Amino acid sequence: MIRRLPFKRIKWPGWVVLILLGVFIIIGIGKWTGDSSEEVVKQKDEKEVSSIEVEQDTENTDRYTMLINTPVIENSLLKKSIHEWITKQKESFLSEVKSQKDVLGASNRAHLSIQVNVKKGAKDTTSLIFNSYKLVDSIYGENHVKTFTIDSSHNILQLTDILTTSEKTLDEVRSNIKRQLKKDDMVKNNLIDKKVNEALKDPNSWNWLVNQSALTLYLEKSNITEGETGTLEVEVPLKEKISTVQEKKDNDEKVLKPGEKYVAITFDDGPSVQVTPRVLKILKQHDAKATFFMLGSQVEKYPSIAARVANSGHEIGNHTDHHMDLTKIGESRMVQEVQKSNQKILEATGQSPTLIRPPYGAINPNVEKVARNNGSSLILWSVDSQDWKSKNTEAINQLVQKEVVSGSIILLHDVHPTTADALPKLLTTLEEEGYHFLTVSQLLSMQEKYTAGTYYGKT
Template structure:
């Protein structure tokens, strides 16, 4: 009996070891060391998007060097997304949309405040936006509390309530009876302390009518300083650097055999540099449809893309479904990216690729009015779905045709891994790699 029991235990131990070695057991992965230092040392950001028949999603996923903080942030995002899926109301002709925008604020050398705006359109007339705030000590790997930043006394709490209430009273949509309840416990409120002062957020309907949306108030730094416990980091001055001069290239031969490789959702600190290496090895030029939020986080990576002679194009600031935005919302999403690209290369993007390829007459009208071209694709690698280099190569090679526009994403390691094989296959078939703007000159 004992012998049989020992045999069973050895078998179970062997199966468990195989299970873990095969990667089936849950593990915690460290953030890869980036090839470039981002604007916010110790923080990393990438946008993960998804498209189904019922909804689209785009989430700015923040990471740190600490597993416990990453797990906490991942659990928050997962819970938000599951709540969206649970309450999604399918209606004719309407896709649900879920979007989390992450904005970092540096409070001190080792601390950041992450402000996450969550937008959920679950059907019906309007979507709803909520705000959540996380205060991180990225040196110690812990969450910061009220007393780590502010003086923890009654004078500070009284000052906080009165200062915020004064700002709220100037908003015509605010309901006085809601303000008192919202300010009852300042320690639980949503705030960020930066070099310009204190910003406080209230969700839709929390203190005002729905027409007000998310309510934001700001208190100047000089009024805040007497009540804080920490040394506030000064805002770094933007370096005035000359814009890059991108060398011109001769016109394309109308009889040539061309393909435009395009990459969405970057720049990314580890994947984009590997994509650049592969392109350089094949003397290939490509078009990178960048997110403004990623350019903000990784400006040096965006500069490296431009310096290598590739085209920078507009993929919106936060990856929303443009077809669900107001005209002002569409304009805002495109304008900020154009400003960022102009700072880098001296001119605005010629091309706009709407996230998910989602467009309507209003999107088309605004893009045309801005003097830009709406840029979709003809070959989809589906790299975001399968995350398989071999599958990516097969889908591209099987679908390739002269003057093709290939869609990939420079945020997945599998895409960078499979790209050299894609380039080699297409080169053997006689294709020359050009930017999408170059390709459009012969179509």
């Protein structure tokens, strides 16, 4: 016997109801599945972020309380940078407590709280966002923010490491920030244009975090206004492509072809406030990349100029801290000269030099040992322009033209105005003779791949 299915007896309005009910069930299942998937991803991200442990330190006295959270970090540079910032906050707080000791007591204590939030950013980056809240004999406390963005190995990243930036892009970001500031009722009446421009000048000095669609910038009010304290958070939508550090390096690499003529232009003894910016402008006009062997003592004086060199895509090498003849000092002093310069360059530019040019080209086995232990190569030169000696534009050009061959490493100094004067003609002439300009590392890579040439002191 064939049983008639009950659906047969349902008239057409009933079918419509059943169909709609089925659609709703499918949508509901899909939404539940999607929400579950998103929750799994969210939990995974949170798990990855929470892998950074945090230690809490508290201190209670009759006059103040302190609660400080510090992430447990193995990377020595990141650990040192975090420690220095926290120490600065503590010292500022304790100084204020000392100045107000007569009014502070058990019923009116000062407070300092430093918390850290860990957020996943674009690609493989993580941002550590420190929030400092300070209250000393006041109704309103002060908030300050400091960010550190790091890669998967906890190396500190600069904004230009992951954002494919150009001056045009940076100007658009700055303009967007200024527009938002001028619309902000809390600060617009106290903004000082000169201070705003200075605060936004160097992107690698910003406190920031970035995801695939937006850049978030934290601005200290004291740096952009008159008399205000605290921190502003500004979000700027990004049109630029966000790259991993390796993607950006790959994009910046030139396509090297065997048989072409290549030279490396190098500059020693800088950065200089008078000459280096001129050199950068001329190199940009010729689309030329160079290697700057910097003195740590000069970088300490002009960190923003050193950062400009790095931001322009040039390579930075170590020329020691104080330009001492390494062969005439003890090994411990030699190590100090190299490592101090390395640290200053890294803090200013975000680049950790892997090349060392010893002052005066002076090398002995101890110098080679120190370079090797530092994971660096010793780089000399094959063409000495003697710009330091002649300080004559024509003489500089004539000497280089006489000595240059493909594969040359040319020695110049970005501390003499006459070197900047000679550079336009020098680059133009070399271009007319078919030369391409590489960094030292690119040139050595080229020689290693295509020739058996001299490495000019590479250890």
